[in-house]
Amino acid sequence: MFTKEKEFFSILFEAVSEGVIVVNTQQNIVATNQSAENMFGYNKKELETAPLIQLIPKNYHHNHHTYVNGFMKKNESRQMGVGRDLFGIKKNGDIFPVEVGLNPFTVRGETFVMALVVDITLRKQHQDQIQELNAKLEQKVIERTKELSEAVNKLKEVNAELDDENKKRLKAENKAKEALKKEKELNELKTKFLSLVSHEFKTPLSGILTSAMLLSKYKLEEQQQRRDKHIKTITDKVHYLNNILNDFLSIEKLERGKxxxxxxxxxxxxxxxxxxxxxxxxxxxxxxxxxxxxxxxxxxxxxxxxxxxxxxxxxxxxxxxxxxxxxxxxxxxxxxxxxxxxxxxxxxxxxxxxxxxxxxxxxxxxxxxxxxxxxxxxxxxxxxxxxxxxxxxxxxxxxxxxxxxxxxxxxxxxxx
Incomplete structure (x- = not known):
């Protein structure tokens, strides 16, 4: 195969940095380049005429023929393994991640598929490292968020305690102010009361004393009208004082709820x-x-x-x-x-x-x-x-x- 085109394929394949593997419709390898041979650890003779499945790990063998046959029928270039991971197996048995691009072509009426294979081990390692870093970062974010949440909750508790203390302090201050206000009002009431008692009792008592003194002067029978007038004055003043005393008693009973x-x-x-x-x-x-x-x-x-x-x-x-x-x-x-x-x-x-x-x-x-x-x-x-x-x-x-x-x-x- 490729007798006349061998030199052409050799120059073409070796110029490509990716591994190149060409297979026929029977899924046997018909050509490779140095990159592919180095990648899988085989020499050219070991790979030529070898079945392609030799480069695929055993746990992927059961679906491989179906995928290749489907691709042959569609006969169009595409990326292999979109949406899933692909792996190759080396001669020494090491399995490694690969990325494969499939390109069908026809020579002298026979169809072949050229696979461009890239070893993405390093990329996968980087991706895994990035995922690990992201996972660690996410975990740190979770931990920091938790710590922040705990700190916020503690701060809320402290604020609540401070607020409670402030309320207690304000309540105590208000009580003290209220007590001071009541004491001031009480002192004012005492002053007013003493002034009131002094005035309201003194005036009637003076009237009673004056009328009593005048009564002693009206001894004649024809002065009875004047005596009656002063007796009425005394009676009225006594009633007035009695009413004041009753009012004071009423206040005392009202305050005590009696x-x-x-x-x-x-x-x-x-x-x-x-x-x-x-x-x-x-x-x-x-x-x-x-x-x-x-x-x-x-x-x-x-x-x-x-x-x-x-x-x-x-x-x-x-x-x-x-x-x-x-x-x-x-x-x-x-x-x-x-x-x-x-x-x-x-x-x-x-x-x-x-x-x-x-x-x-x-x-x-x-x-x-x-x-x-x-x-x-x-x-x-x-x-x-x-x-x-x-x-x-x-x-x-x-x-x-x-x-x-x-x-x-x-x-x-x-x-x-």
Whole structure:
């Protein structure tokens, strides 16, 4: 074979750096070059006429004929083993990775296949090294990621601990500030209380002492009217002081939560009549109280004394802070759930800057400082109403009058 073309093939094959192996349709080797011989460890004579399968490891023999026959039929150049690894076997039995390009050609009507074989052992080693390095790098990334995640978690724990400590510190600081604020308020209340007691007790006591001294001078029978006048003064002053003491006792009981409420079913008109009867004795010249309309059928299940206390406080304040010849309106509204008591006057009103503090204990509006009073009545009323699940509100404009109203459930409820 290749008698005339031998020299041509020899020059061509030897010029190629890849291993060249030519096989016929019977898959026998018909020609090789020096690179192929060196690659597989055979000399030229050992390879010529040898079956191609001699250069393929045994575990690949079963599919080899099928692949070659299929290639012969298609008769086109292509890369062999695309998508899978190919291996050759040397004369000494060493197996090594190869890359094979197949090129069919025809000479004098006979078909041959020229295989260009490249030993890719070094490339595979590099690939394996790269894969190993990538695997190591990936493992390091996993480890570093894990370490970073642990560090982040630890940092989160530390931050959480710091945050918790900060919250505790802020809480402690707020408690200290609150305690300091309460202590300051308490000191202010003590100062106001002492000032109040000094003023509110001193004035009535002076009146009582003066009236008692004057009584001793009116010994004649025709001076009885003057004696009665001073006796009334003493009685009024004593009642006033007694009311102040009762208010102080009420505050103490409210703070300690020792109030015992006594609910009962009663007519609204009964309380209104009692309040207006007592209020009539306090009216200034020309003052009028308008009786609420259509309340005969109103009744409520509540603590009667508290309702009377609340309504009388609002009515007495309306009288006290209104001038002569003014009208005080009492209105009462009732629905299925609650009853609302409304007291409206045309008095001095409450300055806007004082309105936010009007329910504070011992607080008195600027325009009421010269009028007798303790500044604790509304505070007591508000506390009682809230204990009974009620509320109290007001609208006021200085020098135009004030409207107070409070609401209570028709059926007794308490949060105590």
């Amino acid at each position: 109030i015992q409420y006594n609910p009962s079913q009663f007519k609204i008109s009964k309380v209104v009549n009692e309040v207006i009867y007592n209020a009539n004795m306090m009216l200034k010249d020309g003052q009028i109280i308008n009786y609420p309309e259509n309340i005969d059928n109103y009744s409520i299940y509540q603590d009667e004394k508290i309702v009377e206390l609340a309504l009388s406080n609002l009515v007495y304040n309306a009288i006290k802070y209104s001038s002569e010849n003014t009208v005080i309106d009492i209105k009462i509204k009732q629905n299925l759930d609650s009853t609302t008591f409304i007291v409206e006057d045309n008095g001095i009103g409450i300055p806007e800057k004082d309105q936010k503090n009007i329910f504070k204990r011992y607080y008195r509006a600027e325009n009421a400082l010269l009028t007798q009073g303790t500044g604790i009545g509304l505070n007591i009323v508000k506390s009682h109403l809230e204990n009974l699940k009620g509320n109290i509100y007001f609208n006021s404009k200085e020098n135009q009058g004030t409207t107070f109203w409070f609401s209570l459930p028709n059926k007794y409820q308490t949060k105590l």
